Amino acid sequence: MRYQFRFQDGRKWRHNVELQPQEEDRGPSPLPLWTRLDFHQCMHCPLSPESTPNCPYAALLVAPVEMLAQSPSYEQVEVEVRSRGRETRQSTSMQRGLGSLVGAIGATSDCPHMRLLKAMAWFHLPFSGSDETLYRVFGTYLLGQYLRGQRGLSADWSMGGLREAYRNLRLVNLGMTNRLRATMVEDSGPNGMILLDLLAADTLYSLDQYEGELDRYFTTFFE
Template sequence: MMIHYNFDFENGQQLKFQVDLDRQYDFKQDLSMAPDWTKLENNKCQNCPLKSQQYSHCPAALDLDKVMADFQKIPASTKVYVKVTTTEREYAKRVTLEEGVRALMGLIMATSACPIFSTLKPNARHHLPFASKEEFILRSASLYLMHQYLIARDGGEADWELKGLIKTNEQLQLVNHAFWQRTMTAFQSDANSKALLSFFTLSSNMSASLQSQLSKMKSVFYSG
């Protein structure tokens, strides 16, 4: 399944990206020319399960390298028209570059070979670019509860209290923070750094106050 991102800038510049959601990572590929910032031990996430003896480079960093290089000299506040094309439909919106980069980077990270980011792959398969905070919370909780229903249906013990979702976002918070530090060693980019910091904020909010944020969602189901 392919998702296409087109960035059209007011000065006529265009940047196009194609993300294969089912891409396979070749752990035996020649990475001798890969940038230093993508090496696994460069600001390695403290919860990373990958071993340096087997993996010389961070798979998520390798996937993001071209994107971050393309955007590194463009201010985050730059207005851009972004069109996202999926198999089922198209999304288009005039946004700040930060918002467009955040959507693209989130999709790439969620479909990378990183064991932590890969927990978000179900979200990526139903990609919703430019999602609001409310949409993000509803989608995350809904997909998690669907997974728990399937576990229960197959005879497993379901987590209806969403404890696992909170734990997942705690893990993502650690990865997002470390990843931001990693990229700052190579890129001085306003757009890239702000996009990564927004991921850190989202995972932080989900892990610290998920129940209170879900309580605010009552208006979706009840009036008055």
């Protein structure tokens, strides 16, 4: 998948998100100090600096951070996303465009707490809203449980595992926000992460206290 940002001064910047990143896709060598695992490491990170010197999520953010760090979150940009033979364009703020990009990057990283999002990354939906995110999260998780059952594995139909995963995801977003704040001049990177956290928080709330947000789309199922 490819993201292209077109700035108001005519500049363009492209970034490819590899759905199955290879070693050469994990950033330049040597990686900057802020990608070190122990630099503002997430409080619940199961990795150790001895075995994993660099945060696998942060390592994939080096190019976006270097290019976009000087752009304030409110700057208007044209974003074009090409994925699976489709093209999506939107005029939006740097914050929202960067939030969509880093969300895709995180889902393809080797961060242990992002593993659940890998399936969603294959069917990435740029700039998705709350209802769209909730639909994709529920659908992806439940399909995954069905496929587990088809293989004779236990299935989590109560979605308790999904709740735990999204609690962990919120902590990852917090950790990455702290990491980016410590290294960036402008606020577009941290604000992009905050946008992701708002979506994660909204999804977690719906998991814990579902109030029929998606019911109107499924009326035929209730007949």
